[in-house]
């Protein structure tokens with residue numbers, strides 16, 4: 001351990017690479033993302049102020065040793081500092097020619113604003129006077145000095161920042177100015193004096209400042225807000241942070257100095273243009289904190305054209321080097337440009353898609369990599385609700401701010417994070433969190449809210465970064481918004497909005513509306529997404545079908561890229577108001593003749609349902625599942641019926657006219673009859689009762705009617721030239737004999753129809769596998785099934801012996817919290833249990849019938865991790881809701897690429 005190297009200068013990247021295993025991943029683990037990239041930029045010859053990195057290993061050793069520097073570490077820091085002194089020709093703590101440094105945290109994964117940085121280290125009264133003599137700029141020196149004490153006070157000494165802000169505010173008021181930059185030298189000297197009175201433990205010895213700041217950064221790794229952030233972002237807690245000590249460059253040296261944060265491409269739309277914020281005569285923190293209104297990078301191009309061009313050139317080369325969009329910090333000190341940070345930029349889903357596609361077209365990455373760079377869940381964004389144009393027109397537009405994280409959100413205003421969280425979690429209310437600006441302590445409220453609105457801050461502000469990362473719609477920097485936190489109200493263009501009032505924000509456009517706006521789901525006509533999904537289609541092996549009950553769903557699914565229908569639930573059609581009475585008559589029938597009469601009335605209705613579906617899916621397979629739920633679901637609920645009956649009996653006893661009596665008598669008789677039937681149909685466990693294939697066995701006329709409707713419709717559309725492929729699915733099989741009998745009866749019906757119509761259509765009969773016994777005897781079942789469709793909702797219920805409704809309302813949450821289950825098995829397929837049954841069944845099915853078609857329907861079909869499992873099990877397709885079809889297409893491609901390694 002004693003020969004561990006704890007410190008690497010920015011120009012020692014080779015040594016760091018030699019120390020670890022040479023992979024960039026390991027270098028980043030050692031030096032942190034910020035340090036690794038500073039060293040990398042140094043090697044590329046990009047202007048980076050000299051400095052060095054104290055490693056994450058040093059941080060971990062320090063924390064493990066009860067906050068003691070590991071042996072030799074401090075000596076290495078002093079040596080590296082001496083090297084920086086000779087590189088810059090300045091001396092740390094030397095009033096005649098002082099070196100100032102920043103002390104910057106930098107973990108492996110960027111954690112915006114979570115860890116702390118101290119600027120201008122090395123200043124004290126003497127050094128300040130020396131710098132005044134050197135630069136002749138007292139204002140700059142005392143502005144830097146007061147910043148040091150302020151940052152040191154809050155970051156290292158743990159003092160509340162408001163204490164300092166108060167002093168500044170009073171100084172501004174006294175001077176009658178709005179901005180700190182307008183304070184005079186005397187004001188700033190006074191501020192420094194007052195700050196010293198607050199931060200009494202501020203060390204005047206520069207090396208002591210450096211040591212305490214370094215330790216504070218180490219300790220901040222275990223601070224509450226860092227831990228909260230890591231929990232929310234899924235970052236490991238045992239990585240530690242590195243510390244970067246770097247020569248200060250000054251963006252606050254006058255109008256030829258500036259500081260900024262910029263992305264190499266637009267992080268919201270993905271457009272290939274440099275985009276960001278910058279400020280003349282300011283230090284780095286000012287841009288991010290949103291204290292002053294920032295300018296756009298386009299203004300920099302106009303105001304500092306040469307520097308802008310130089311920056312743009314560096315941005316392009318960094319992009320090419322990292323093959324990714326970069327997020328960069330820079331500072332201009334007296335017309336000299338310095339890069340202070342670069343990293344892969346965070347971006348919206350929309351931008352991620354466009355950037356991936358355009359980078360592939362530019363030849364920076366290949367198509368497979370482009371596909372892999374977009375996460376399936378990001379595609380969800382394109383299907384997210386947006387406000388409808390009509391709703392916008394009718395609504396009251398309050399103001400427009402920066403559109404930093406797209407999507408529409410509606411909620412009640414909450415002015416602080418705790419209230420936002422309480423309303424959202426405990427009262428299930430939809431909340432928009434509104435703040436002047438957000439801080440790391442606000443993250444819990446932001447996560448609970450539907451959307452975020454701030455009056456200050458730019459595109460790179462904390463609020464914008466967090467919102468984008470967690471996919472929350474956000475509008476920031478709405479300067480017309482006046483928030484009065486005492487009064488719990490805000491005023492926008494003369495309109496007052498109180499806490500609890502409804503507002504709607506559109507993060508795609510930056511608009512803020514009063515009230516609750518209606519939203520619509522956009523069509524996914526984004527040209528880059530279309531292309532990306534086409535590339536995904538070339539990579540995937542799984543087909544993607546959709547679950548759709550109505551022709552318009554089928555059409556939408558097809559537009560989204562579905563390759564067939566994996567599930568049509570016929571019973572949905574039975575619940576429609578004009579049909580329900582006929583269905584009830586069928587259930588209540590006392591003689592076969594009466595039942596046939598009802599079924600004959602249903603036949604044309606079902607036929608027309610299928611007609612539309614078949615036409616919409618011309619050329620593609622359509623799986624139609626025969627009736628599945630228990631019949632009592634189509635009858636009135638027992639208690640309601642009992643009450644109605646009692647009511648009618650009372651009215652009967654008071655009835656006056658003969659007509660009235662006759663009418664009520666008829667009702668009572670019908671209701672008594674119905675009640676008797678409801679009671680007879682009552683089951684203790686309907687989920688395990690007379691449903692699925694069992695219904696077809698008990699009431700063969702019912703499923704025969706459905707099959708007749710399917711084939712009559714198929715023949716009719718075939719006659720019109722439609723290429724129709726019905727696949728009849730028999731649900732809930734547990735024993736092969738159920739299937740063999742139903743199939744025989746139904747297939748002869750199908751053949752009879754085709755014979756009568758004189759048309760042959762290609763069809764399949766198959767079954768759902770949703771009972772463990774069916775999975776275990778899949779070889780027997782495959783004799784009678786041309787296809788299997790895993791009904792993974794029921795298969796999960798029956799495999800676990802858990803009723804989903806009861807679980808989700810009851811113990812499931814506790815199971816997840818206590819880690820008894822890692823995932824909700826109704827959302828993500830249970831690999832070891834349900835997945836194993838599926839794997840065995842698929843294999844057994846294929847053994848008996850090599851060309852058997854196997855897929856899944858049910859919500860898992862749209863879940864990326866479940867899709868990956870289906871790919872591994874070698875299924876032919878997944879079927880999911882139309883809205884998840886694009887996600888499934890991408891997830892299936894990811895599964896295929898991941899498998900190839």
Ligand code: ADP
Pocket residue numbers: 049101102103104105112113114115116117119246247248249250251283284285329330331340341
């Ligand atoms: P964060 O991770 O919060 O962005 P940073 O360490 O990047 O923290 O620093 C905060 C701000 O200070 C950034 O704007 C950065 O550019 C600026 N900064 C850091 N070090 C220096 C330096 N040596 N000279 C000038 N500005 C600096």
Ligand code: MG
Pocket residue numbers: 329341
């Ligand atoms: Mg930074």
Ligand code: MG
Pocket residue numbers: 628731770791793794
């Ligand atoms: Mg089922």
